[in-house]
Each structure stands twice: as C-alpha cells, then as structure tokens.
Amino acid sequence: MLNKKYNHLEVEENKYDFWKDNGYFESGDKSKEPFTIVIPPPNVTGKLHLGHAWDTTLQDIIIRYKRMCGYDALWLPGMDHAGIATQAKVDEKLKSLGLKPREMDREDWLNHAWSWKEDYAETIRKQWAKLGLSLDYSKERFTLDEGLSNAVKHVFVTLYNEGLIYRGERIINWDPEAMTALSNEEVIYKDVEGAFYHLKYIIDGTNDYLEVATTRPETLFGDTAVAVNPEDERYKHLIGKKVVLPLVNKKIPIIADEHADPSFGTGVVKITPAHDPNDFEVGNRHNLERIIVMNKDATMNHNAGIYEGLDRFVCREKMLEDLKKQDLLIKIEKITHSVGHSERTNVMVEPYLSKQWFVKMDELSKAVLDNQKNKDTKVNFIPERFEKILNHWMEDCHDWCISRQLWWGHRIPAWYKGDEIYVGVNPPTGDGWVQDSDVLDTWFSSALWPFSTLGWPEKTELFDRYYPTSVLVTGYDIIFFWVCRMVFQGLKFTGKRPFKNVLIHGLVRDNQGRKMSKSLGNGIDPMDVIEEYGADSLRYFLTTSSAPGMDLRFDMEKVKSTWNFINKLWNASRYVMMNLEDFDLNNYSIVDLKEIDKWILTNLNITIKNVTKHMDNYDFNLAGSEIYNFTWNYFCDWYIELSKVRMNDTTKSVLIYTLNSILKMLHPFMPYVTEEIYQNMPMHEDSIMISNYPIYNDDFEYDVTYTENLIEMIKAFRNVKTENNIKNPILIYNEDLNEFINDSKDILEKLLKLNGETLIKSQSFKDDDITIIPLTLSFGNVEIAFKKDVNKDEELEKLNKEKENLEKSIQKREKLLSNENYVSKAPKTVVDKDRNQLEIEKLKLSDIIKQIKSL
C-alpha cells in the first residue's frame, strides 16, 4: 500500500540502482528490432545544467518508450574530453595550487588532467542517475578511449592519404590566452567599442599622403602594401608608386586589388598578409611578403622594433602617441564593431599566420548536400526547418582548421624528420622522428561519435547491429558545428547517415526569457529542482512545456503544478488500492462491462491512440497533455466518482486496467513515481520499465451515449444550482426520461446530493411557491425546482445575456446552413453537427424565453 502522502524523495530513492542492477538498462536482445540513441557526450568540465537535463530527458523518454514498445533499445552513454575547455579548467586548478601548468612536463600535466576527468565523469554519472536516465553503462565511451582514438587516427590518416587533410600556412584565429589556433566556429563575434585610426601614409617622393583607416594600427609593422581599387579614379595614377610606412619608414607599394572597396572609408586599405585573412589572399595574388609582428601571447615581436615585447594593446597606445608626434595621425573615429572572441577563454582572437592542419571541405560537404536530396537516406530534422541550417552551412564552408596547440586531446598522427613527413596510424620505424606536438580539435573526434562508440573502424557486432543510429537529440545551437560534422564524416566513412532523425530542441531560459549564464548568475541547478520537487516533476515539466524546436522558459510554478499532478495520480492510485484490498484477482475480468466501464475504457482507448501517435512524432507536449487530461478529467473526475456508486469486481478490474495503462503511458515521463505505484498494484511484472506499452484496440470502442448523457445532466444541474445559488434543488423529470433516471438514480443521488424527496417525477410534484428552471439537454428535458429566493434583476440580466448569445449563434448557424456552397462542399459530418447544434440551441432559446417571462 502506498503511503498517505506523496513524498518524491522517498519515491525516487533506490529505484535507479534497482533498475541498473537488474540489467534493465542494457541492450542486446537479438530477438528484437534494435533502436539506438547515442548521447551527445557532455564535456568533462563541470556539472550538468538544465539544458543537459532537458536534452537527456527527451532521450530517456524516447528510449523508455521504445523499450516498452518491444525494441532492443540501446542508449549509449559517454563523455567528451572537450580539449580546450578542459585544458583551461585544469590549468586554472593547477594555478590555484601554485603550479605553473605550461612549465610542467606534458606527461605530468596529462596525469592531472586524467584525474580531473575521472572526478567530473563521476559527478556526471551521479547526475544522470538522479535524473533517472536509462543508459546502458556497459557500453559507456569516452572520446579519448583507445578505441575512439584509433578511429580518430584512422580517419586522419585516410583523409590525409586522399588529400583531404593538408598542412599549410594560413591565417587562422589565434587565441593568445590558450595559445592555440581555433576554428571559425570557436570564435564568437561581439560588438565592442573600438575606433578607426586614420593614418597618413606619405606617398614616396611627395608631401602628399594616402589616408588609411585601420582598427588595428599595431599590425602596420606587417604591412607590405596598400591597396586601392583598380577602378577607383581617385587613385589610378598612384598604382605602382610607393608609400612610406609610418614609424617604420619602409617603402611599400601601392597595388590595385578588387579587395579595396572604393565606397568604404577612404578606399585605401593597408595590406597585412600575416594578420588578416583578406590581406592574406591579396598577398597571394600579388606575391607579397608575409611579416608576422606578434608572438604567440600577442606581445609584439622584433618586427615591431622599439615596441618589441609590449602587449598588442599597450603597443597600440604607445605608437599612437608617437604617430601623433610625427603628425601622421589624422583622427580617431570611435566606432562599434564586432570583434572575434575565443569561445572558451573569451579573449580577443588575433587573425594570425600559422602553419596548421586543415580538412578540405568542398568534397565532403558536397556529399552531404547530395545525400539530403535523397529522401530515403537523408537526415530528417524534427522540426523540418532546421535542415536549412545543415544545408546552409554545407553550401558555404571554409576548410576546417583541426590542429590545436594543446596537450589535452588526440595527438596528431604525423611525425617529422627534417623535411620528411610521415603520417600513419602507427609510429614510424627508425630513429630521429619527432611527432607533431599538436592535438586535434575536439570536434574532430566528436564528429565520429555515432560510429566510433560502436567499435568502428573494427568490424564489430555492435556497429553492424546498431548503426545507423535511430535518432539524435540535440539543441539547435550546435547543429552547425557538431551535427553537420557527424553527417559528413558518417557519410564519408560508413557510407550511411549517422542517424535517421535529428530531434531538435531549443535553449532553456530563465523566467524572464534571458539565456541562463554564469555572468548573469541566473542559472538553476537541476539537482536543486530535483531536491525540491523530484526528478519526475522536473522531467515532465521540461518535456511537455514547449513545442519541438522552441525555447523553454524555466518556471518553478509549472514544476510545482506538475508535482500537483503527480500528487493527484498518487491519491487516485491510493483510492484504487484501497478498493482492492479485498479483491480476489481470480475475479479479474473486463468482459462483462457496465455502461460506465465502457465509457472509461473507450476514452482510454482513444487516449492510447492519440498518445501513441504523438510519441511516435516526438510531440511530447501533446502526448503529455493528452495523458494529463485523461487522467485528471476523465479517470479522476468521473470514473472514480462513478465507481464509488457502482463498485463491483468488474469496476475493480477496470480500475486496475485503466490505472495500469495510465502508469505505463506516464512512465517515460515520470519513471520513478510510476514504478512506485506500479509495484504496489496487485498485478504487475518485475518492473514497469520492462512492461508492454498500452496498445490501441478496436474492440474497445463502445457506444458510450448513456454515460455521456449522464455527465451532461450532472454538469448542467450543477451549473444551474451554483449559478442561481440554489440551496435545496429538486430535480423533476418527465415520463420520457423515466428509464434513464431509474437507471441512474444511485449515481444522481450521490453526485448531485439528491434523495427520494428531491429527485422526483413531474406528476408527483406539487408546490406553488416555487421557481422552475427548465434544463434542455441533448437527449431530453428536466426541470430544477427550488424555493424562490433569487435576485430578479441579476437573474434577468444573466438570462438576457444568454439569450443574446444564443440568438447570435443561431443566426450565424442558420446563415451558414442556408449557404449552398457550405452544405455541398463541407464534409457531411461537419454539416450534420451544425444542424444538430442548431436544433439544441433553438430549444434552449425557447426555454430561456419561458424563464424570462416567468420572472
């Protein structure tokens, strides 16, 4: 028997271990069809936030649902080493211990990092457990595992041998804090207050000058030309001449290049090939020298002359003073412009010439675009609109910089000896080879996640059975740097899409609609919510409060109202169990049904049908409200109340059957409480999570008119009673409802608090000092009689308003039904409904008119 009070802390204790220890989370039943999800691996940099809770709960709902539907459901857990993010955190920790991470031995540092990883992995597993996620831990993976590392090497070497990975000097985004290259996707552009510094570049041999505007004057030490547009009449005559580089006093050429936009600024642009991607291209076209002027920590190098050693921003201030002294600074124009910042360290990135490894993208991305045109093999996005992000990114993508000057990650499988280079899965033989010290971008290994976790490139049973995976669940914010990469690597290396479907969700926001962030301090720890309201409440809230692909505003009140719903379910279950205490299970039968049983079973059946459809479409909000509505408004409000009057063994059987079905449909959303109640039911298997999901059954569609009529009468009666503030109403019925009332007497007396004196036939009613209100029902008429004590004016006002509404509605409907176009074109069922409704409304109107007259 259940405790008197629902206590989420008690209910959620120990159940996770029970499931896990019994192996219910593990996949591998070969007699079933496989269904696979691989978890988007969380970074081992910290705790899970509400976004993770949402993302993983969606997956758990899908996997629990599919498991109950008879699939061999594999949900593969794992974590991501998260290169730069983790390295930054580990460094921070080491610094706080007084150590200097960059001066440590690489192996020592890695030992620290691994122990950090173990700590955080354990924290994350505990949080997964709190959330109730049915992950198959026997197959857990980590991106730096041996197997996954082999996959990474295999992919690198293969792409290298095919010419799709190359090493080259390019302008990359340089993070001077982490001192590593970044990919374009790791750079976040933010609007900052800056300035255009307008400088004089004296034209050689004249007193005249070109006005050049720059936002980064410190790069002028690397200028090797100034460019003007070849069509720009203002400067045509100067092309081929030289200017004197300020402060450096070096002569550099004036060149003509399309890059210079005559309509922007002065139309003259300084060319710094080693510090700007556009200038790099210009430099290539004109064969210009590339002069690097900064060190890796963004201090100036020897090319900056007297400014050598200064930080770039200090140097800027210093040289501006000097330029001013030499009258070479025309003006400083304050502007707001967007500047790239490192996603991880948040410092301004420097475009920087550097030798890095790149993935050549055109061939790989074209394969994705081609595949998306094939409806049988494409990756399907839910909602569909997100496919555009994939396509858009694939249509316009630059080569991918994959080398990182970090220690935490997959070491690049390339070795150098003098000018020789060797790339291979295994180290080269012979002496003198030195391995590339860089590691690969984290996303390089994440891109392989759906198949590397299943044992690829080895031929494994796991891979053969579970790949391609069924669905990937992730937020729209990482479609373009993760989902895209998994798709192109999946197609390239397995020949198949890595997942059939991608279910996209939005971001969790705070109750004011702001993004949750550390700086705002508005983050909410899911573990705190679980403590207060339970994982079941949190899960149901997260997965039913928004439509697919939309953002979610976190609202504690809604979590609380979910708790109330669970409490309602809990109490309804207690009612069912109380009535089963003396029930002999041998008498269980749902064959010889009473009217009310047919009604609830029919509605249950419809609910199952709708819920199944919504679950299959990933419309969890719709599925959730369908179950909520059935549970509260059908089962609790009506069937349980009716059962109090008509309790017998069939009723008890139907109570068991219906509650069991509700529990099963709710289980994916709220695993803990449904398990608790289920285990306390007289008929159950070892666990609800391995029971069968309810199935829609055609045989359960009964004629439920009687119960619907009953409910209609009860509602109408209560309405009139309350609206008119009637203390002691009498329900009067005519001969035509004799049979119906006689069949329902017990129910009406109980639910309407009537008795033999107040539920009477019209001919036996005699009293003059009484008011009669007629009740028009869809199946007949009754009257309510009561002592006259109402406020006439109020009553009249109410009746007139009702009359007006009815007249409007009748008019509208008559007009509609007299429209031949409507009658001939609209479906017959719709038209019939209107006709019926019109008849009822007319009857009601005449009643109202009668009442108004009688007042």
Add this chain to the structure above:
RNA sequence: GGGCGAUUAGCUCAGUUGGUUAGAGCACCUGCCUUACAAGCAGGGGGUCGGGAGUUCGAGUCUCUCAUCGCCCACCA
C-alpha cells in the same frame, strides 16, 4: 546583406492535413474540510489569435504585406 523564429486570456505556453462558440497551467471570482486528494472538489469570468489585404462555403491555421521583438550566418581595412 542573407536566413529563421515569435506575436493567441493578466502571466507562461499549446493548438495535428483549414471545419461546432480557440484550449491548458498559473493567477482571479463564488461556494464547499463530500470517507483518494483543501497541494483538493464544484461552478464561473476573461481572448475581435500583432495590423492590413487576399484565397476559400469556412482562416489562429494557407498566400502577400507591414510592424515589433528575438536568434543564426555573412561582412565589417
């Protein structure tokens, strides 16, 4: 510059291929401690679905347009 989303009750949000008088939760009003549940029960009020035009017998839903808010991508010497 390109793309996407949002705009529905006081608040937060649903609304399936167009089809009765547009729904839920919270909040609000009235009456109830009825033996599963007062974290509850019964009843109720509240919306010209951002503006305008169009298609249609019929539009919250489809088309066009305008407005406001938000997001993504690109550019930014």
